[in-house]
Amino acid sequence: MRDNLYADTPDLQALRMRAKNLRRHILAMARGQGQGYVGQGLGIADLLAALYFHELRHDPQNVGWPDRDRFLLSTGHYSIALWAALAECGVIPLSELSTYGADGSRLDMSTLDTTPGVEIIGGSLGHGLGQGIGMALGLRLDGSPARVFVELSDGEMQEGATWEAAMAGAHFGLDNLVALIDCNGIQADGAVVLDMEPVAEKWRAFGWQTAEIDGNDMAAIVAALREAREGSGKPKAIVLRTLPGKGVPTLERREKAHFVRVDPGEWDALVAEFERTAETIDG
16 A cells, blocks of 8 residues: 655655656557557656656555545546556556557556546546546545545646636645646647647646646656645646657657557567667666
């Protein structure tokens, strides 16, 4: 059980190694299916490593533990990264990752709440934060120490429901709620259509305690999550600037990285490129 973990000094190198393992799983899943939302998955691997192997109170052997922290993946098509994290921490078998995207698999290309460790269905964008508001309110009424972490994207901020939820979070003073905003600059057909900048200032204006960091810097992620533990009477927002395809230079340079399809032989080259890069960088 991941309980009372905040007393631990995080081993940043161990967390970086976890993030590398997540990226290996993500590439293996995409290669097996020949396609997938691999750019986003590689981009948020550092965040999920920090959450599942340091920050979240959770029990991989008892995913329904009432006092668990809740992680809501609002952008359900990022599921490839969540499956990697759930397998790496032991919620689902590592061997099951090979079924990603296959007919009848529990590991769909968008999250289903029938999969162990998944809190919400995340297919239709713009609804995760509102659901997180409800969970955070309910937990506070129950006197639970659990917190709610909601991942959402910069493209998703174009949905009006996101800002309605942001107003509600501040109104109710939900300091047990943390929004994790993945700003990778892309959506389905290229760059984010509407200019959402300045993102951090918008969240501050809506009454949220807000930090803005490099979302692929493990030390910065851990520090921001630590600051978000403090009760300030406000919900917390962490704006993470992530790089789609992080760890695979060819994918980092890819103009359209929302949904990646390449020829079968190219997947082998991408995996080899990742392994070469992983040997030369720390993180």
